[in-house]
Amino acid sequence: MGIENFVTFMVTALLFIMTPGMDTIFVLNKSIGQGRKSGVYATLGVNTGVLSHTLLAALGLSVLISQSVFALTIIKYSGAVYIIYLGFLNLRNKKGVGEIQPHKKAKSDFWSGFLTNTLNPKVALFFLALFPQFIEPTQIKNPIPFILLGCTYAVIGIIWYLILTMFASGFSQKIKNNPNVGIWLNKLSGIVFMLMGILIALS
Numbered sequence: 001m002g003i004e005n006f007v008t009f010m011v012t013a014l015l016f017i018m019t020p021g022m023d024t025i026f027v028l029n030k031s032i033g034q035g036r037k038s039g040v041y042a043t044l045g046v047n048t049g050v051l052s053h054t055l056l057a058a059l060g061l062s063v064l065i066s067q068s069v070f071a072l073t074i075i076k077y078s079g080a081v082y083i084i085y086l087g088f089l090n091l092r093n094k095k096g097v098g099e100i101q102p103h104k105k106a107k108s109d110f111w112s113g114f115l116t117n118t119l120n121p122k123v124a125l126f127f128l129a130l131f132p133q134f135i136e137p138t139q140i141k142n143p144i145p146f147i148l149l150g151c152t153y154a155v156i157g158i159i160w161y162l163i164l165t166m167f168a169s170g171f172s173q174k175i176k177n178n179p180n181v182g183i184w185l186n187k188l189s190g191i192v193f194m195l196m197g198i199l200i201a202l203s
Contacts, residue, residue: 001148002139009134013153016126017160022083022196026116027161029090029189030109031168038109039165045113046161047154052118054150057127058143079119080201086112087193090186120200 003009023046031039117123127150135145 002136002142002145003148004134004136006134006152009149010152010156012130013156014160016130017153017157022120023113023117023157023161024164025189025192025196026113027164028168029193030113031165032171033185033189034109036165036169039169040162041107041109042113043158043161043165045110045115046117047157048110049114049117049120050123050154050157051150052114053124053127054147054154056124057131057150058146060141075119075121075124077201079116079121080197082115082119082197083200084194084197086116087190087195087197090190090193092190122200 027039027042027046030042131146131149132140134149135142139145
């Protein structure tokens with residue numbers, strides 16, 4: 001299928017996914033703050049974002065975007081503003097962790113995860129740097145290897161983040177029973193999100 005060293009790719013992908021970053025913080029925040037269901041939806045959203053980057057790479061659009069300063073700038077600042085906005089919502093919330101928006105459905109966590117990942121230009125650039133290392137030179141313009149590698153990356157990501165969700169959601173009820181802990185966790189996660197948004201904007 002035009003792929004080389006597939007096992008090495010899976011190991012490499014797992015190591016990168018396990019490295020704490022924006023996606024990990026987002027999934028943990030949803031799992032601890034609002035329970036297992038929100039964590040699962042966040043996991044699916046984040047990895048659907050991975051698939052969107054995969055599709056762009058397969059179609060060659062990621063290369064065009066990476067070569068356009070204007071496009072990269074728009075994506076970068078859009079992602080930064082959205083992440084800072086999520087942090088602001090957590091900071092201004094004075095209720096317990098699981099009470100940010102009582103009427104909010106867990107499905108919105110899917111779209112938040114999707115946008116958080118899709119609007120991060122570092123993910124697109126990372127895929128452009130990583131995937132070609134495991135594709136045969138004669139197949140580099142073939143979209144199939146990119147799609148297979150992207151789907152593999154997403155599946156590994158789903159498995160890993162679901163494991164995190166299962167463990168992290170165990171703390172959800174305990175935190176909900178202690179409003180003070182929930183409030184401070186909201187503030188901490190809000191600060192972390194805002195700092196990461198600022199770092200993306202300045203990068």
